[in-house]
Amino acid sequence: MQEKQKESFTLDDSTSASNPGGLQVDYFYYFRSFPHQLTQLVFPYLGQLSFTLFINYGFMYALVDTISKGINVKNLPFAFLAIIVFDAFLFYSLLPLLNKIIFIIRRTKEHFLHGCVNPGIVVSHEPALVAVFTDLTTGSWAYPAIKILPQPLNRLKDGTRAIGTKLATIALYEGIKEYEHWDDFHPVVINCVTRNSQDIKRVFISIPAWEWQALDQGLKQIQNPKKPGLYFLKYNTGEFN
Numbered sequence: 079m080q081e082k083q084k085e086s087f088t089l090d091d092s093t094s095a096s097n098p099g100g101l102q103v104d105y106f107y108y109f110r111s112f113p114h115q116l117t118q119l120v121f122p123y124l125g126q127l128s129f130t131l132f133i134n135y136g137f138m139y140a141l142v143d144t145i146s147k148g149i150n151v152k153n154l155p156f157a158f159l160a161i162i163v164f165d166a167f168l169f170y171s172l173l174p175l176l177n178k179i180i181f182i183i184r185r186t187k188e189h190f191l192h193g194c195v196n197p198g199i200v201v202s203h204e205p206a207l208v209a210v211f212t213d214l215t216t217g218s219w220a221y222p223a224i225k226i227l228p229q230p231l232n233r234l235k236d237g238t239r240a241i242g243t244k245l246a247t248i249a250l251y252e253g254i255k256e257y258e259h260w261d262d263f264h265p266v267v268i269n270c271v272t273r274n275s276q277d278i279k280r281v282f283i284s285i286p287a288w289e290w291q292a293l294d295q296g297l298k299q300i301q302n303p304k305k306p307g308l309y310f311l312k313y314n315t316g317e318f319n
Contacts, residue, residue: 093216093255095194097284099248103190104272105183111230111270116182123175130168137161189266193248195281196265197289200243201303206231208267209303210247211293214259214310221259222311224296226303229267244290245269246282262308 109116137157198210208229214221231238239245245267253261268281296311297303
């Protein structure tokens, strides 16, 4: 019996994965593998924060210097009010960036806790591509598909995997659950998320044999496995289960 999906902050709790990953994220390792999204937000945030601190430092330095020289500071309350308004404005402008950073961190955590485990296999080195199998169905009819997508395998702690290497992935799904199938899914190789060998092994062995067979059979339907994209597979009764 599968444990019911826990309530989440960034996901739709009305659906749950058939094989949830339950994986704890090593954030340093994850953002080392996928640095772009976070750095696009963190650098502007740190830049604005540094600018605010610089202005406050300049104000305090000028204040101390003025007092030490015995200069009249009758306008000091207005100066304090100005710096408070300035800080409040910049802090308010930083809130959207901060909220996005918090959302990314929460989304990443929930992706690998509640996302669905799927089989993947390395199909190319240059560029590094992984093919991942899933059933996109939301109902009773199967919609088997393979997604071929780039993954930062060159950043793994023990190097890029050889073509044909099997890897576990965890995916979130995109679309409307009332339709017959999801529109897309977004798998991530778990070796890019954590260095914990026990967790990697636990998730890997949770993939049933028929899914590996379906991945192998499905790849035979794809003429160019080195072309990224989502490929819907021809389905025959009993072929994928």
